[in-house]
Amino acid sequence: MNKPLHPDKLEDVCAIMCSTYEIPVYYMDAARKVVFASLPPGESTAAAPERLSELTTDGSPASLPIIHTARTLENYIEVRLEDEGEYAGSLIAGPSIYSVIPEDTLDGIAKDWMVRDKEALRQRYGRFPVIPQKRLLQASALLYYLVYGRRIDIVDVLLANRSIETLFRMGENVDLEVSDRLNNSSLHHDWLYERQLMQLVKEGKPDQLAQEMTLGIKTEGMGTLSKRSHLRSLKNLSVAGISIATRAAMEGGLHPEIAYTMSDLYIQQIEELQDPDEVDKATKQALIEFAERVGKSSEEQVSSAVAECKRYIFNHLYGELSLETLAGLVHMNPSYLSRLFKKETGKPLTDYIQWKRVEEAKKLLTLTASSLSDIYSRLNFNDQSYFTKVFKKYAGVTPKQYRNGLRSEKDRADEHEAAGKPLS
Template structure:
């Protein structure tokens, strides 16, 4: 015996349903005389704990004001990882039908019914319509060139290409109900591709992903098409600028010095020592110190301090973190030492810098 699929045919196995609220339900459908006769339902459960930010977002979508009640609801749901849930589905199916299934069979059964309609049935029709109306997607070569410019850090050329070549026509329809939603989806897609191009160009993944998150969050709050278009173009230019900054800083000097610079950048929030760096490039510590000073004009200690101060400036300007939080994150020994080093490279104290930047 088997369960009934949404299309009316029977599928061999239990079904796993995931709601828009992230809840999971197991369904075992019953058949009587080849007709659907009801279902056994088990649930809800979660694959894992849901972060507070996600719960708040769900509350916003539902227009709920009682966020605390929603939080309590999620806190009280049982957490069952995906593999265990598949085994539970197999057990429930066995209790109903006395038939053993392995989880691979259950995955296959669910794969056949998860999509409520077949996209593939519409592809050929849609393509034919576009060809007939001369309404083709934008040139793939243009997209590749734009991403290559971002990867190479050529921000000026990215800005030029965006000003003369990029248009929203020819990119398909990403939302049938809302032109604004269409533009937001387009911007998110473009930023996602640019994020990977920037990482290919050497931008630290944490920086690239954070930039992507912040731009997408900003775009989601916008209500005018022109604002969305402008934000997307700014994002692509900034990705290229970040690549350019990294190239200008990291590629100067020998391979060993460049490797040290990259490692320092990637570990500003961790422990950094001459011993670690010399081991990284397989050089004597004294020789590496002399080589670094010769090629950069700065000692390794000074270089690390300057980069940590640059990072502290960003935290002072863009966050409300306290001085103690900032200096401890960046591995300064204490607040007085942090202030001394900061003043050496910035010409003012951290507090003065924060006050000036926010005027």
């Protein structure tokens, strides 16, 4: 990770964020004391939330912004400052809320927290700036860039926050917990039209899909999924459509974890929208991206046996993996499976397993403060020396160097390609 700005410059960063997003921004030192704050007009330091210091109770550094959501629905961005591997303080921007708090939600909050003065509660939320989730993620990426001078993608921020939360809550595989499972849904409308769209998703044909949806997704015959709100009904239909597209994409070869994560992100985006036309656009965009992803994943065609092995490896990186186990899974002779796997992927099966575990270790080194011994033992490496040797073989640097921000040229190129940015 790059060295953060000098504390003297952090005050300017706070002022920039405050004026851009009309949100309070605080600089706290390593002792979790507020050093200074930039506040919107009308705010005062007395209005600073008492829970500011509680947001940083875990002093371990983080390589990406953290978004804290309080039980009372307000959000705070935290960018932790790390100097020579040590926690050096935090910049915290907040509070904000994703959307105007509905009346029934206010009733629930008042009841939960035994607040008698509901008008005071309404005024309290009225003072918070409304910053939808996507814009809050963009704000967190901007704050991080201003502090460290490194561009990051908002999807990485969202997934990292979800992964960090899961790791510290469950202590299990980040990617296996990356998305909440969606229940199967069905749409009450023209089945043939739905089938046509989903077939294009499954076949990975985004251009044809976009052409089919030029006149808008057909809504006649779909039924009403909310009698109280037309917008709510459209959102429900959109969620159902994305759920079906998720299944179609997986049938087309897209990895389930990628498909579920995309589904989750788009549904969260749609829940924030207040314009029916925007819901329609977001739904189209979701289906087209599913088709694009399927198309890209299908470029590397492998046999069903090799695909099944790759899925099993992905889901069992934290468990025992052996050639014999995989051969039994696909009912093949181990030697034949080994030759087939290398022929179709270019990597011997054992090398592929090591490579995938190194890729997983990279995520843990980047997104968590877990020790090297914890990481290599969880990923079934025998000892730290062997883990370091294997990691350097595939990453080009040692685990410690990788955690400190050193990347090989290939890793840097891959990161920039994933973020859609040229390598400078």
